[in-house]
Amino acid sequence: MNPDGLLVNLNQSQQAAVSSFADTLAILAGPGSGKTHTLTSRTAWLLAQGLQPWNVIVATFTVKAAREMKERIGRLIGNGMESKLILGTFHSIARRYLARYGHLIDIKKDFGIADSADSLAIIKRILKRNNFIIDAKVAKSRISGQKARGAGYKVDENGSKSVAKSVEAHEFETCYMEYEEALRRSNLLDYDDLLLRCVDLLRRHPSCVSNVEAVLIDEFQDTNIVQFDLMCLFASHRKRVTIVGDPDQSIYGFRAAEIENYKRLLRLFPHTITIALEENYRSSGAILLTALNVIEQDSSRVKKSLLATHTVGTRPVLRKLCDAHKEAEWIITEIQRIKGLTGDLLDLNDFAILLRSSALSRLIESALGKAGIAYRMVGGLRFYDRVEVKTILDYLRVVNQPDNNDALARIINVPSRRIGEATIKSLLEEADEAKMTLWSLILGVVQGKRTAETKLPKQTDQGLSRFVNIILTARGKLTAPPEERVTTPELIKFILLKTDYETWLEEHHQDKHKARWANVEELIKQATDFQDLVACGYEDECLPQIDDLDQEEGADHLSRFLANVALASEVKNDEGTATTQVTISTIHAAKGLEWPVVFIPAAYQGSIPHSRAEDTNEERRLLYVAMTRAKALLYMSCPVKNSQSEQTTLSPFLCQPSLAPLLDQRGPSLRSTAVQTMAQILRRSLPSTTSISKSSESVLSTEDDLFPIDGEENEDEKNSRWNSMSGNPTFTMGQQPTKRRRI
Numbered sequence: 099m100n101p102d103g104l105l106v107n108l109n110q111s112q113q114a115a116v117s118s119f120a121d122t123l124a125i126l127a128g129p130g131s132g133k134t135h136t137l138t139s140r141t142a143w144l145l146a147q148g149l150q151p152w153n154v155i156v157a158t159f160t161v162k163a164a165r166e167m168k169e170r171i172g173r174l175i176g177n178g179m180e181s182k183l184i185l186g187t188f189h190s191i192a193r194r195y196l197a198r199y200g201h202l203i204d205i206k207k208d209f210g211i212a213d214s215a216d217s218l219a220i221i222k223r224i225l226k227r228n229n230f231i232i233d234a235k236v237a238k239s240r241i242s243g244q245k246a247r248g249a250g251y252k253v254d255e256n257g258s259k260s261v262a263k264s265v266e267a268h269e270f271e272t273c274y275m276e277y278e279e280a281l282r283r284s285n286l287l288d289y290d291d292l293l294l295r296c297v298d299l300l301r302r303h304p305s306c307v308s309n310v311e312a313v314l315i316d317e318f319q320d321t322n323i324v325q326f327d328l329m330c331l332f333a334s335h336r337k338r339v340t341i342v343g344d345p346d347q348s349i350y351g352f353r354a355a356e357i358e359n360y361k362r363l364l365r366l367f368p369h370t371i372t373i374a375l376e377e378n379y380r381s382s383g384a385i386l387l388t389a390l391n392v393i394e395q396d397s398s399r400v401k402k403s404l405l406a407t408h409t410v411g412t413r414p415v416l417r418k419l420c421d422a423h424k425e426a427e428w429i430i431t432e433i434q435r436i437k438g439l440t441g442d443l444l445d446l447n448d449f450a451i452l453l454r455s456s457a458l459s460r461l462i463e464s465a466l467g468k469a470g471i472a473y474r475m476v477g478g479l480r481f482y483d484r485v486e487v488k489t490i491l492d493y494l495r496v497v498n499q500p501d502n503n504d505a506l507a508r509i510i511n512v513p514s515r516r517i518g519e520a521t522i523k524s525l526l527e528e529a530d531e532a533k534m535t536l537w538s539l540i541l542g543v544v545q546g547k548r549t550a551e552t553k554l555p556k557q558t559d560q561g562l563s564r565f566v567n568i569i570l571t572a573r574g575k576l577t578a579p580p581e582e583r584v585t586t587p588e589l590i591k592f593i594l595l596k597t598d599y600e601t602w603l604e605e606h607h608q609d610k611h612k613a614r615w616a617n618v619e620e621l622i623k624q625a626t627d628f629q630d631l632v633a634c635g636y637e638d639e640c641l642p643q644i645d646d647l648d649q650e651e652g653a654d655h656l657s658r659f660l661a662n663v664a665l666a667s668e669v670k671n672d673e674g675t676a677t678t679q680v681t682i683s684t685i686h687a688a689k690g691l692e693w694p695v696v697f698i699p700a701a702y703q704g705s706i707p708h709s710r711a712e713d714t715n716e717e718r719r720l721l722y723v724a725m726t727r728a729k730a731l732l733y734m735s736c737p738v739k740n741s742q743s744e745q746t747t748l749s750p751f752l753c754q755p756s757l758a759p760l761l762d763q764r765g766p767s768l769r770s771t772a773v774q775t776m777a778q779i780l781r782r783s784l785p786s787t788t789s790i791s792k793s794s795e796s797v798l799s800t801e802d803d804l805f806p807i808d809g810e811e812n813e814d815e816k817n818s819r820w821n822s823m824s825g826n827p828t829f830t831m832g833q834q835p836t837k838r839r840r841i
């Protein structure tokens with residue numbers, strides 16, 4: 099593969115970044131400037147230089163971003179090597195290291211992952227058992243916060259002597275400790291543990307990453323301290339790191355993301371070369387100008403310029419509607435009208451509705467449903483959280499890892515085995531007190547090795563035996579000799595058969611049993627697809643082996659499928675059959691993505707900025723992220739009365755006088771003349787460059803203004819420095835391109 103070919107269609111700064119021989123590179127730039135695009139090209143370029151893909155780590159923020167990146171690298175290099183990259187979210191990469199090397203720090207190979215709902219259930223149980231008064235959700239997010247900061251159990255009370263706070267602190271500390279103990283006993287790791295334990299692993303066994311030649315990180319502004327540590331550990335051998343980020347889009351402060359990480363990077367890697375990208379390839383000039391006007395209200399931010407490469411286009415629309423119902427109807431009408439006006443130019447996949455919180459989606463979902471418009475929910479009620487899907491997954495979790503108390507407690511009486519809620523609770527408490535798992539307790543009882551203190555009626559006894567039997571037989575099938583071993587889809591079918599699950603669904607959900615059964619079938623399909631993906635080496639298996647693990651193929655496959663489910667952050671809703679769908683997403687989950695048409699409803703004080711948010715600047719950045727997802731049309735709206743019938747006032751971020759001339763606040767929202775311009779933007783055929791400055795005027799800049807930063811130093815010097823660092827005989831340096839192309 100010719101590395102120079104990878105630079106075609108990139109602007110000069112992007113080319114410099116892609117083909118830089120600097121060890122540490124920081125690409126800091128605004129939205130839509132091609133940071134992810136550049137990071138992808140740089141990964142391909144490194145491979146073209148001779149790096150082996152299994153020696154390159156690429157961390158992204160969402161599963162979707164990881165998938166898109168892998169596909170694009172595949173298109174660039176075209177030899178299937180992209181599937182061998184260590185590419186994924188921080189959590190999925192950490193999971194892979196722990197699955198492969200966790201035994202070195204006493205993590206059992208078949209560990210399960212506690213997702214958010216599992217963690218909450220465990221915490222609720224602890225609080226109830228101890229009669230604690232603290233709120234389970236608050237405790238959960240606080241535990242997660244402490245873990246994400248790498249802090250221990252102790253609560254910092256800021257010197258406060260208030261008795262109430264001390265009680266709370268004591269309850270929290272106890273809850274934290276018991277939570278950790280419960281996870282350990284059930285052989286579970288929660289999301290934070292995946293990162294923390296991986297840090298622990300790599301600190302104690304740096305040889306696990308001795309092969310890593312390069313580390314590339316997207317959305318660096320949202321990394322927390324543990325992720326930062328992980329990045330440094332990945333890079334501890336070669337110290338070759340590329341990060342891309344935008345401080346203006348930092349929106350995960352509430353989850354302990356640290357904007358300070360950039361300074362840390364400069365301290366740890368003093369030779370870091372910083373490159374800016376200043377052209378926006380995503381949004382129309384008018385959208386960009388309006389978004390910049392919003393972000394510039396934050397006087398504390400570091401200013402940077404961003405130039406629109408597209409035409410000015412249609413002004414963003416801001417509408418006041420009388421209530422939230424009317425707002426939802428207005429959105430539907432506009433979607434239909436835009437579709438009507440634009441003909442083949444747009445399909446439903448080109449529309450997104452971005453929400454500050456997923457609770458706002460109800461009215462919009464029902465309006466879309468009434469209008470017969472297909473939609474997918476991102477970051478809302480996930481496919482995997484549906485009762486029937488979760489039940490089957492819980493069965494798989496228990497078959498894989500019977501010590502998972504919570505999964506076991508959820509399915510022990512589904513379908514009904516006459517084991518009541520009270521009995522389950524009492525068994526759980528008994529197991530807790532005996533410091534054993536629920537599974538060991540019931541197994542002992544069924545096998546006659548112990549008598550339960552909990553009183554078990556006769557029918558319960560039989561129910562328990564049948565249940566234990568199903569789990570033991572399923573486990574047997576999983577660990578059988580290869581020729582008799584079952585695959586994950588076969589295992590699901592076995593469970594469905596043994597539990598007569600379809601009949602149970604029919605009896606318990608008469609009205610919706612067909613839809614629910616369709617979800618179960620969809621799960622079987624996903625398990626089959628995953629099986630195929632793994633079979634063609636698309637997932638995992640590219641970490642180097644430092645010793646031989648006694649791998650049980652079947653069990654290993656099931657754990658990987660379950661981990662994949664636990665780490666997936668988004669799944670389609672019921673309308674899975676529709677080929678095109680409007681996207682409804684939280685703003686947080688829309689990070690890094692783009693759509694031709696974007697709606698931001700509920701733009702009122704209390705929604706954005708959110709009433710419970712602590713950092714107003716972070717809320718403003720959130721609005722900025724939402725606005726900059728739009729390519730051609732941006733719609734914002736504010737119901738005068740919200741869905742709780744409370745009077746609202748427009749978000750202060752949109753009240754600035756300087757914004758008034760930039761927004762379309764009356765008139766029809768899309769004139770037919772605008773369609774032409776839109777088509778141009780979407781086909782990326784616009785050579786004109788509009789400079790967006792602090793003033794609300796758009797002026798054409800000279801060409802030189804477009805490529806202000808090159809960050810270049812003497813190439814020969816850098817080549818030799820890099821070569822000497824590389825120390826890798828397979829690593830051959832390519833020629834730097836002599837000609838640079840401009841777009």
Ligand code: ATP
Nearest residue numbers: 107108109128129130131132133134135379380690
């Ligand atoms: P965000 O901050 O929102 O994550 P980003 O900086 O990562 O944005 P990308 O998503 O990489 O931006 O790119 C935005 C859009 O611009 C994409 O559609 C990408 O294909 C396009 N793009 C990037 N660079 C160029 C270029 N040199 N020429 C044409 N299009 C480009």
Ligand code: MG
Nearest residue numbers: 133134135690
């Ligand atoms: Mg990006």
